[in-house]
Amino acid sequence: MYNAHEIEKRILKFWEKEKIYEKVKERNAKGEKLYFCDGPPYATGQIHPGTAWNKCIKDTMCRYWRACGRNLRAKPGYDTHGLPIEVKIEQELKLKSKKEIEKKVGVEEFINKCKRFATQYIEVMGKQFQNCGVWMDWDDPYITYKNRYIEKSWATIKKAHEKGLLHRGVYVLPLCPRCETTMANYELEYEEVDDQSIYVKFELKKQKGKEKEYLVVWTTTPWTLVANMAVMVHPEYKYARAKVNGEVWIVAKERLDALMAITHELGLSPIILGEVSGKKLEGIEYIHPLVEKVKRHEKIQHKVILSDEFVTLDEGTGLVHCAPGHGPQDFIVGKRYGLEIFCPVGPDGKYTKEAGEYEGKYVKKADHEIIDYLREKGTLINAGKIRHRYAHCWRCKTPLVYITTDQWFITVSKVKEEMLAEIDKSRWQPEHARTWFMEFVKNAPDWCISRQRYWGIPLPIWLCTKCKEIKVIGSASELPEKLDDLHKPGIDKVKMKCKCGGEMERTRDVLDVWFDSGNAIWASLSDEEEKLWYPCDFITEGKDQIRGWFYSLLGSGVVLKDDIPYKNLLMHGFFMDEKGEKMSKSLGNFVPLEEMLDRHGADAFRLWSMSSSVWEDLRFNWNEMKEASRVIGILWNLYVYMDRFYKEPKGKVEYSLEDAWLLSRLNSVKKEATLAFDDYRIHDAVQALRHFAAEDLSRFYLKLAKGRKDADAVNQVLYISMLELLKLLTPITPFICEEIYQKFFRKREKAESVSLLGWPAYDEKEIDALLEGQMRIADEIIAAAANARQGAGVKLRWPIAEVIVESESTEAAAAIDRLSKVIERLANAKVVKLGKEKKGYAGAEFDEGKVWINPKLDKKLYSEAMARELSRRIQAMRKEMQLVEKDEVGVEVRASKEFNSMIKPHLDWLSKSVNAKKVQLKEGKKGKGEKEWKIEKWDVWVKVEKV
Numbered sequence: 001m002y003n004a005h006e007i008e009k010r011i012l013k014f015w016e017k018e019k020i021y022e023k024v025k026e027r028n029a030k031g032e033k034l035y036f037c038d039g040p041p042y043a044t045g046q047i048h049p050g051t052a053w054n055k056c057i058k059d060t061m062c063r064y065w066r067a068c069g070r071n072l073r074a075k076p077g078y079d080t081h082g083l084p085i086e087v088k089i090e091q092e093l094k095l096k097s098k099k100e101i102e103k104k105v106g107v108e109e110f111i112n113k114c115k116r117f118a119t120q121y122i123e124v125m126g127k128q129f130q131n132c133g134v135w136m137d138w139d140d141p142y143i144t145y146k147n148r149y150i151e152k153s154w155a156t157i158k159k160a161h162e163k164g165l166l167h168r169g170v171y172v173l174p175l176c177p178r179c180e181t182t183m184a185n186y187e188l189e190y191e192e193v194d195d196q197s198i199y200v201k202f203e204l205k206k207q208k209g210k211e212k213e214y215l216v217v218w219t220t221t222p223w224t225l226v227a228n229m230a231v232m233v234h235p236e237y238k239y240a241r242a243k244v245n246g247e248v249w250i251v252a253k254e255r256l257d258a259l260m261a262i263t264h265e266l267g268l269s270p271i272i273l274g275e276v277s278g279k280k281l282e283g284i285e286y287i288h289p290l291v292e293k294v295k296r297h298e299k300i301q302h303k304v305i306l307s308d309e310f311v312t313l314d315e316g317t318g319l320v321h322c323a324p325g326h327g328p329q330d331f332i333v334g335k336r337y338g339l340e341i342f343c344p345v346g347p348d349g350k351y352t353k354e355a356g357e358y359e360g361k362y363v364k365k366a367d368h369e370i371i372d373y374l375r376e377k378g379t380l381i382n383a384g385k386i387r388h389r390y391a392h393c394w395r396c397k398t399p400l401v402y403i404t405t406d407q408w409f410i411t412v413s414k415v416k417e418e419m420l421a422e423i424d425k426s427r428w429q430p431e432h433a434r435t436w437f438m439e440f441v442k443n444a445p446d447w448c449i450s451r452q453r454y455w456g457i458p459l460p461i462w463l464c465t466k467c468k469e470i471k472v473i474g475s476a477s478e479l480p481e482k483l484d485d486l487h488k489p490g491i492d493k494v495k496m497k498c499k500c501g502g503e504m505e506r507t508r509d510v511l512d513v514w515f516d517s518g519n520a521i522w523a524s525l526s527d528e529e530e531k532l533w534y535p536c537d538f539i540t541e542g543k544d545q546i547r548g549w550f551y552s553l554l555g556s557g558v559v560l561k562d563d564i565p566y567k568n569l570l571m572h573g574f575f576m577d578e579k580g581e582k583m584s585k586s587l588g589n590f591v592p593l594e595e596m597l598d599r600h601g602a603d604a605f606r607l608w609s610m611s612s613s614v615w616e617d618l619r620f621n622w623n624e625m626k627e628a629s630r631v632i633g634i635l636w637n638l639y640v641y642m643d644r645f646y647k648e649p650k651g652k653v654e655y656s657l658e659d660a661w662l663l664s665r666l667n668s669v670k671k672e673a674t675l676a677f678d679d680y681r682i683h684d685a686v687q688a689l690r691h692f693a694a695e696d697l698s699r700f701y702l703k704l705a706k707g708r709k710d711a712d713a714v715n716q717v718l719y720i721s722m723l724e725l726l727k728l729l730t731p732i733t734p735f736i737c738e739e740i741y742q743k744f745f746r747k748r749e750k751a752e753s754v755s756l757l758g759w760p761a762y763d764e765k766e767i768d769a770l771l772e773g774q775m776r777i778a779d780e781i782i783a784a785a786a787n788a789r790q791g792a793g794v795k796l797r798w799p800i801a802e803v804i805v806e807s808e809s810t811e812a813a814a815a816i817d818r819l820s821k822v823i824e825r826l827a828n829a830k831v832v833k834l835g836k837e838k839k840g841y842a843g844a845e846f847d848e849g850k851v852w853i854n855p856k857l858d859k860k861l862y863s864e865a866m867a868r869e870l871s872r873r874i875q876a877m878r879k880e881m882q883l884v885e886k887d888e889v890g891v892e893v894r895a896s897k898e899f900n901s902m903i904k905p906h907l908d909w910l911s912k913s914v915n916a917k918k919v920q921l922k923e924g925k926k927g928k929g930e931k932e933w934k935i936e937k938w939d940v941w942v943k944v945e946k947v
Contacts, residue, residue, distance in 0.1 A: 001636075002632060002633055002636035002736070004600065004601025004602070004603065004604065004629075004632070004735075005598075005601060007601075007735055007736070007739045008131070008133075008601055008602055008603070008735045010739070011734075011735045011738045011739055012130065012131070014738070014742070015738075015753075018752065018753070020752065020753045020755060020756070021135050023752065023753070023756065024066050024135075024753075024755050024756060025066075025072075027069075027756065028066060028069055028070060028071045028072065029071055030071065031069040031070050031071040032069070032070055032071060033070070033071045033073070033532070033533065034065055034070040034071065034072050034073070034537045034538070035073045035533040035534070035535075035536045035537045035538075036058070036061070036062055036065075036072060036073065036074045036536070036537065036538045036539070037077075037520055037521050037524070037536040037538075037539050037566070038058060038074065038075065038076050038077045038136065039054075039077070039517065039520070039539060039540075039541040039545065039549050040076075040077030040078050040079040040142070040144065040517055040520060041054075041077075041078065041079060041125065042078075042079045042080075042082075042084040042085070043078045043079065043080050043085070043117075043118040043119075043121040043122050043125060044084045044085060044088055044118075044121060045088070045121055045124075046124065046125075046128065046592070046593070046594075047125050047128045047129070047593060048575070048583075048593070049575055049583070049591065049592075049593045049596060049620070050542070050574065050575030050583070050618075052128070052129070052132050052593050052605070053572075053575055053609045053618060054540075054541065054542065054572065055129050055132060055134050056132055056133070056134065056605070056606045056609060056610065057540055057570075057572055057610065057614065057682065058074075058134070058540060059132075059133065059134040059135060059136075059731075060606070060610060060682055060731045060732055061538065061540070061570075061677070061680070061682070061731075062074050062135065062136070063135065063730060063731035063734065063755070064677045064731045064759065066135075066755070067727070067730065067731065067755070067757075067758055067759035068758070068759045069758065069759075073533055074135070074136045074137060075136060075137045075140060075141055075142050075524060076126065076129070076136040076137065076138060076141040076142075077141060077142045077143075077144075077517075077520055077524060078118070078122050078125070078141055078142075078143050078144065079144055079513065079516060079517050080115075080118035080122070080143055080144045080145040081144055081145060081455055081456040081457060081510070081511075081513050081516050082451075082453070082455065082456055082512075082513025082516070083179055083181070083393075083394075083395040083396070083453065083513065084395055084513070085114045085117060085118055085455055086110075086114060086179075086453060086454065086455050087179070087395045087396050088117060089110065089113050089114050089117060089455075092113075092117075093105060093113075097178070097180070097348070098179065098180040098181075098347075098348075098453075101454065107454050107488060107489045108489050110454055110455070111454055111455050111487055111488060111489070114454075114455040115145060115455075115487075118143075118145060122141065122143065126138050126141070128593065131597065131602060132597075132602045132605065132606070133602050133603070133606065133734045133735055135734075142520070142523070142524035144457075144516045144517070144520075144523075145487070147476065147485070147486050148523075148526075149516075149519075149523045149524070150457050150458075150486045150487075151474075151475045151476055151486070152519055152522060152523035153457050153511065153515065153516060153519040153523055154457075154460040154473060154474050154475060155474040155475065155560065156515075156519055156556050156559055156560045157449075157459070157460055157461070157472055157474070157511075158460065158472045158473060158474030159474070159559055159560045160410050160559045161470070161472040163559065164411075164414075165410050165411045165414055165415065165559060166408065166409070166410060166411075166461075166472065167408075167409055167411055167446075168406065168407070168408050168409070169406070169407070169409060170341065170404055170405070170406050170407075171328075171331065171404070171405065171407065171409070171446075171448070172324070172325065172326060172327060172328050172330070172331040172341075172343075172402050172403065172404050172405075173328075173402065173403070173405055173407065173448055174188060174391055174400040174401070174402055175347060175349070175400060175401055175402070175403050175405065176393040176395075176396065176398050176400055177347070177348055177349025177350075177362070177363075177398060177400075177401060178349075178393065178396050178398040179393060179395070179396060179398070179453070180347045180348055180452060181347075181451045181452040181453050182405055182407060182448060182450070182451065182452070183393065183394070183400065184447065184448050184512055184514065185444070185445060185547070187394045187512075187514065187548075188391040188392070188394065188400065189391070189392050189393070189394045189397070190389040190390065190391055190392070191389065191390060191392050191397075192387060192388070192389060192390075193387070193388070193389075193390045193399070194385045194386070194387050195220045195221075195385065195386055195387075195388060195390060196220060196221075196222050196367050196371065196383065196384075196385065196386075197218070197220055197383070197384045197385060197386035198218070198219060198220075198222055198371060198374070198380060198381075198382065198383045198384075199216060199217070199218050199259070199262060199317070199380075199381040199382045199383075200216070200217050200218075200219070200225070200289055200321075200374055200379055200380060200381065201214035201215070201216060201217075201247075201249065201289075201379045201380075201381060202214060202215040202216075202217055202231060202286040202287070202288075202289055202302075202379075203286060203287045203289075203379070204284060204285070204286050204287075205285040205286055205287055206284075206285065209248075211243065211246055211247055211248045212247050212248070213241070213247070213248040213249075213250065214247060214248070214249050214250065214379075215231050215250050215284075215286055215304070215319050216249045216250060216251045216259065216317045216319060216381065217231060217316075217317060217319050217320070217321045218315070218316035218317050218319075219321050220386055220388065221326075221367075222366075222367045222370045222371055222374075223363040223364060223366050223367050223370065223401075224321070224323040224326045224327070225289060225290055225321065225323075225370060226290060226293075226294055226344060226351065226355050226356075226358055226366075226370070227323040227324075227325045227326055227342045227343060227344055227345075228288060228289075228290075228302070228321050228322065228323050229300065229302065229322060229323060229324055229325075229334060229339045229340060229342055230302060230303060230304070230305045230322040230324075230333075230334070230337065230339055231286065231302075231303075231304050231305070231319050231320065231321060231322060232304075232305055232306070232307040232310060232311050232319070232320040232321075232322050232333060233252075233278040233281050233282070233304055233305075233306060233307075233311060233318065233319055233320075234252075234278045234306070234307065234308055234311040234312075234318065235277070235278045235279040235282070235306045235308055236277070236278060236279070236308065237252050237253070237254070237277070237278045237311070237313065237318055238252070238253040238254075238275045238276070238277060238278075239251065239252055239253060239275060239276050239277070239278055239281060239318065239319075240252070240253045240256055240272055240273075240274070240275050241272070241273045241274050241275065241276065242256065242259075242270040242271065242272055242273065243270065243271040243272075243273055244263060244268050244270045244271075245268050248273065249270070250276075250281070250319070251317045251318060251319065252313060252317055252318020252319065253275055253318075254313045254318065255313060255316065255317050255318045256270070256272075258315075258317075259317060262381065262382045263381075265382075266381075266382070278306065278311075278318075279306065281304045282304055282305065282306050283303055283304060284303060284304045285301060285302060285303045285304075286302050286303070286304070287302070288300070288302050289374060289377070289379050290370070290373070293356050293357045293358065293373065294344075294354075294355060294356035294357070294358070295356050296342075296344075296354060296356065300340065300342075304319075305322065305333065305337050305339075307320070307333050309329075310329045310330075310332075310333060322334065322339075323342070324339050324340070324341045324342065324404075325341050325342045325343030325344075325345075325403065325404040326343065326345070326401070326402045326403060326404075327402055328402065328445075331404070341404050342354070343403050343404035344358075345363055345401065345403045346403075347403075347405075347452065349362055349363055349364070349401050350362050350363065351363060351366065358370075363401055364399060364401070371383050407448045407449075407450045407509075408448070408449055408450040408459060408461065408507070408509065409446040409447060409448050409449065410446065410447040410449055410555065410559060411446050412444055412445070412446050412447050412555060413445075413446055415555075415558050415559065416441065416442070416444070418558055418562070419441055419554055419555065419558050420438060420441055420442065422554065422557075422558060422563055422564035423437060423438055423441065423554070423564065425563075425564055426564050426566060426567055426568065426569060427567065427568045427569070428569050428571070429568075429569070429570045429571070429615070429679065429680040429681075430571065430615045433543070433546065433569070433571040433615070436543075436546050437546050437550060437551075440546055440547050440551065441551065441554070444551070447512075447555060448512065449511055449512045449515050450507070450509035450510075450511070450512070451509060451510050451511065451512055451513075452508075452509060453510055454488055454510065455487070455488075455510070456510030456511055456513060456516070457486075457510060457511040457515070457516055458486065458487065458488055458491045458492075458506065458509075458510055458511070459506070459507050459509045459510065459511055460472055460473045460474070460506075461506065461507045462496050462504035462505060462506050462507075463504060463505060463506075463507060464498035464500060464502045464503070464504045465502055465503055465504070465505060466498065466500055466501070466502025466503070467498060467500040467502055469498050469499070469500065469502075469504070471496060471498075471504055479494055480494065480495075480496060480497075481494060488508075488510065491506060492506055492508060494506060514548060514549070514552045515552060515556070517549055517552060517553075518549070518551075518552025518553050518555060518556040519556050519560075520553070521534065521535065521536045521553060521557070521565040521566065522534055522560070522561075522565070534561075534565070535557075535563065535564075535565045535566060535567060536565055536566045536567065537566075537567050537568060538566070538567070538568045538569075538570070539553070539566045539568075539569055539570075540569065540570035540571070540572060540680075541571070541572070542571070542572055542573065542574060543571050543572070543573060543574065543615070544574070545571070546571070550569065550571075553565055553566060568680075570614065570615075570680040571615055572614045572615055573613075573614070573615055573616045573617040573618055574617045574618070575617075575618050575620070576617050576618065576619050576620065577589040577591075577619070577620055578619055578620055578621055579619075580617065580619055583620065591620060593605075596625065599622075599625070600625050600626065600628070600629040601629070601632070601735070602735060603632050603733040603734070603735045603736050604625055604628045604629040604632055605625065605628075606732055606733055607628040607631060607632065607686065607690070607732060607733050608624055608625045608627075608628035610682050610683060610686045610732060611624075611628065611683060611686050611687060611690065612683055613683050614680070614681070614682050614683055631690055631693060631694050632733065632736050634693060634694050634698045635693055635725075635729075635733075635736055635740065636736065636740070637698070638693075638697065638698060638702075638718075638722060639722070639740040639743065639744055641702070642718055642719070642722060642744060643743070643744055644884065644885055644886065645711075645715075645885070646715050646718070646719065646744075647711065647712075647715055648715070649712035649713070649715050649716045650712060651712075653710070653712045653713040653716050654710070654713060655713055655717070656708075656710070656713060657771070657818070657819065657822065658701060658704045658705075658775075658822060659713055659714070659717045660768060660771060661701075661768070661771050661772065661775045662696065662697065662701045662717055662721060663717060663720065663721070663766060664766060664767050664768040664769075664771055664772055665692060665696050665772060666692070666720070666721050666724055666725075666766075667762045667763055667764075667766040667767045668762075668767050668772065669688050669689060669692045669696075669728070670724065670728065670760055670761070670762035671762040671764075671767070672684070672685070672688045673685040673688055673689060673728055674759070674761075674762060676688070677731075685732075686732055689725070689728055689729055689732070692725065693725060693729070697721055697722075697725070700779065700826075701717075701721075703825075703826060704822060704825060704826065705717075705718070722740075722744075722745075723745055723749070724760045726740060726741055726745070726754050727754065727757055727758070727759065727760045728759075728760060730754050730755060734755070737754050738753060738754050738755070741753070741754035771818075773811065773815075774811070774814060774815035774818055774819055775815075775819060775822070777809075777811060777812055777815040777846075777847075777848060778815050778816075778819040778822055778823050780846040780847055780848070781803070781805055781812075781815075781816070781823055781827070781832070781846060781851055782823055782826045782827045783846065784844040784845065784846040784850070784851035785803050785823075785827040785829065785844070785851050785853055786827070787844035788842045788843055788844040788851055788852065788853045788855075789842070789853060789855075791842050791844065792842035792853070792855035793855075794842075794853070794855050794857075795865070796828060797828065797865070797868045797869070797872065798828070798857060798861070798862075798864075798865035798868065799828050799829070799830065799857075799861050799864050799865060799868075800827075800828065800829045800830070800853050800854055800855070800857070800861070801829070801830055801831065801854045801856075801857075801858070801861060802829060802830060802831040802832070802833065802853070802854055803823065803824075803827050803829045803831070803832040803833075803851060803852070803853055804832075804833060804834070804835040804836070804837070804838065804841065804851070804852040804853075805832065805833070805834050805835070805849065805850075805851055805852075806834075806835065806836055806837060806849050806850045806851075806852060807834070807848045807849030807850070808849065809848040809849060811848065812834075812848040812849060813834055816832060816833070816834060820832050820833075829853070830861075835852075837850070837852050838852065838854070840854075840855075840856070841853060841854055841855070842855045862902070863902040863903075863905060863906070864906060866899065866902045866903060866935065866936070867902070867903055867906035867909065867910055869935045869936070870893065870903060870910065870935060870940065870942075871910055871913045871914055873933045873935070873940070873942055874891060874910075874914040874916075874942060874944060875913075875914060877931060877942060877944045878914065878944060881944065881946065883946060885915060886915070887915065887946055888915055888916070888917050888946070888947045889914065889915065889916050889917070889944050889945060889946055889947055890916065890917055890918055890920075890944075890945050890947050891911075891914065891916045891918070891919045891920065891942065891943070891944055892919075892920045892922060892927070892930070892942070892943040893919065893920065893921050893922065893940065893941075893942055894922045894923065894924060894925075894926065894927060894930060894940070894941040894942075894943075895921070895922075895923070895938055895939070895940040895941070896923065896938060896939075897923055898938075899935070899938040899940060900921040900922075900923065903921060904921060907919055907921075917947050926941045927941065927943065929943050929945075930942060930943040931943070
């Protein structure tokens with residue numbers, strides 16, 4: 001019986017002891033070079049099953065290329081900087097804020113702890129990946145905290161500066177108030193949340209009539225009203241003036257119905273007084289609704305401004321509250337109109353002194369206080385809840401706030417056309433991934449590369465305290481002193497002399513962690529290696545990397561080298577639970593990788609996970625993994641069968657039709673798998689190989705092969721098919737393939753490992769498409785006959801007189817003519833022929849027509865059926881005795897005279913079927929050591945003894 005855990009453990013030791021991976025690399029050293037770059041996972045703990053799936057996809061492609069003789073570079077990588085590691089250490093030390101890092105621990109000790117943590121989990125994760133059968137250069141990974149890697153990343157920043165692409169500026173960016181650092185747009189995670197939804201009246205400063213007039217504004221972020229500087233309207237929309245309860249409200253005409261739904265709930269009935277274009281509302285001044293709380297607004301002129309790009313009629317009132325300090329779109333319009341970029345919020349998410357009476361309060365918690373005040377003042381029309389997607393921190397999951405902040409940027413807008421042009425120079429699988437990516441790049445803002453944290457690549461930018469001159473370095477050799485470690489806080493102490501005579505200090509920021517991995521393709525290479533290997537031939541990651549690693553690689557590549565750094569890209573889906581939801585511990589639907597491997601083994605995990613379309617989401621399913629494990633078991637049983645019965649063929653053999661068919665199928669599958677791997681359609685290769693192993697070889701051919709007299713032909717075909725199948729499956733299920741090879745084939749093939757045999761080439765001349773098509777029809781006829789049997793209640797092991805195929809298909813006729821013996825054997829029928837339905841026959845459909853069987857058994861057929869039933873019971877007893885096929889037995893059968901008379905004509909067949917030296921038929925009552933069976937209506941006692 002196949003024991004996955006024992007075998008996988010043994011094979012891992014064999015590979016390590018005999019240095020099989022190294023020998024494969026050495027064999028391919030002069031082959032065509034292929035550079036695979038591993039997208040680095042965060043070194044933050046035990047690997048997620050999705051991370052294991054990702055690595056197995058990579059390993060499968062790499063094993064295929066090695067089998068094809070490619071000189072492959074495959075170093076594992078680890079992303080070791082940034083918030084993923086920092087948050088882990090903060091949790092470990094029970095730190096609640098950024099300030100506590102400096103006060104309670106100290107920056108140096110905190111960074112040392114981050115480094116130790118990352119180093120520890122590099123080793124842990126490496127072992128887990130190896131247990132999944134992944135072959136890479138585990139003794140020499142690339143690690144983003146290494147000095148060499150840092151210097152290579154600095155070189156990109158320096159090149160950006162030389163090209164005029166590096167700039168410092170004030171922008172509105174998402175900020176995590178817990179981590180106290182900004183985020184790039186591609187780092188945001190969106191979650192469905194319930195937020196405030198309020199309609200507020202902004203009173204016009206100059207009133208025209210007796211009734212007071214108001215602008216009606218809708219917002220889901222009441223806290224940003226503190227920084228409101230204007231109200232945006234669309235110049236071409238029509239705005240209605242509606243009389244409501246003695247007041248005049250201004251709202252977009254097409255949003256009146258939504259507003260009326262609210263007023264009706266309040267028992268109010270609006271009366272339309274007229275309408276005005278948005279253009280004519282421009283310049284109207286209003287009184288800030290929180291002016292009494294935030295005195296700064298007393299000195300600011302608040303008015304209506306125009307925006308045709310950011311005002312829509314999809315929701316709200318058609319009047320948009322504008323806070324240039326808290327919204328990217330508001331910021332753009334604010335700059336256009338010369339509005340003050342007012343941002344009274346600090347990096348901790350709390351209001352500053354400029355927020356007046358709200359100073360020191362966390363902005364999201366201030367929502368309720370603001371709503372209560374508006375209600376008290378009579379300017380709140382309605383307050384409710386809205387469920388919508390809101391940005392959260394990708395690491396600590398805190399809701400983000402948008403604030404104005406001074407940051408360093410790479411001006412992507414200057415090279416965007418070049419980036420878009422470069423995308424077309426690479427190959428994408430699937431093609432729609434390229435479309436998604438181009439859309440993302442088209443809309444991407446300038447890249448904010450600075451972060452206000454500690455554990456990361458320090459920005460290599462020095463500023464003169466006197467003349468503000470900037471110096472950007474590209475390597476440690478440009479530093480005035482030698483540093484063993486290029487991280488904070490050591491690098492912060494390095495001063496430089498400015499040409500003006502002043503002193504230059506390093507900006508305290510670290511780099512966006514996505515910039516780290518965005519340099520992986522060249523930063524993981526030495527200068528000499530870069531000349532040999534760059535650019536990268538292949539990368540593969542999940543679809544979230546459209547806005548992550550795929551983008552940071554492209555941006556960095558265009559900045560540093562004016563090109564896209566990868567030639568071929570495969571995008572895979574997400575690893576989900578059975579319901580299609582994200583699998584995580586917080587949702588309670590997480591299944592650890594260890595549990596999956598404990599139940600079914602690494603090969604089953606690999607086979608299962610790569611059987612589904614690579615670029616679709618992979619839904620976890622225990623039953624599907626169990627089925628994959630069953631296929632592994634079929635491979636093992638094929639080995640056991642060959643180990644017991646295989647004998648070296650003597651001389652030349654002649655192939656039967658089924659032999660020729662299987663060898664043709666073998667070559668077809670070789671071709672299908674090769675073309676699929678070359679096109680990164682791993683799932684198509686896996687499905688083809690699974691079908692060949694479980695259906696063509698085990699279910700179909702082996703049934704035909706058992707009992708054949710020309711054993712030499714069967715042995716030769718089985719040997720060729722199994723050996724080639726192992727070569728084809730090794731990239732997918734390396735453990736079982738290596739185990740079977742070592743146990744059965746190595747002594748015959750001599751190569752030390754199945755991985756040293758190479759990828760099997762297919763031969764078009766060996767593919768008989770006609771025979772394969774005819775055998776497929778034959779299989780369908782056999783299946784239809786089985787269905788007809790089931791409908792008529794006739795057991796499969798009972799012989800039937802005839803199978804009639806009713807079809808007008810010439811292909812079906814040809815298949816029956818050529819393969820009638822195959823159909824008769826597997827359908828357990830005496831005759832198969834073309835014809836029409838006969839009275840009393842049972843039928844079932846197949847693609848080319850209908851199959852009819854005679855469900856009635858005459859005495860001769862029934863006699864044979866009983867012999868088969870008896871054989872089945874004896875085989876069951878052999879199994880209980882744990883006998884193998886070659887163990888000979890003696891059998892005594894005690895039954896009625898009538899039953900024995902049916903069995904007697906089949907004694908020779910019965911003896912051979914159960915490997916009995918002799919089968920004795922007796923009458924009378926049960927004897928000693930006999931087991932009782934019920935066969936149809938007869939009581940039968942059987943005794944089996946090993947000879």
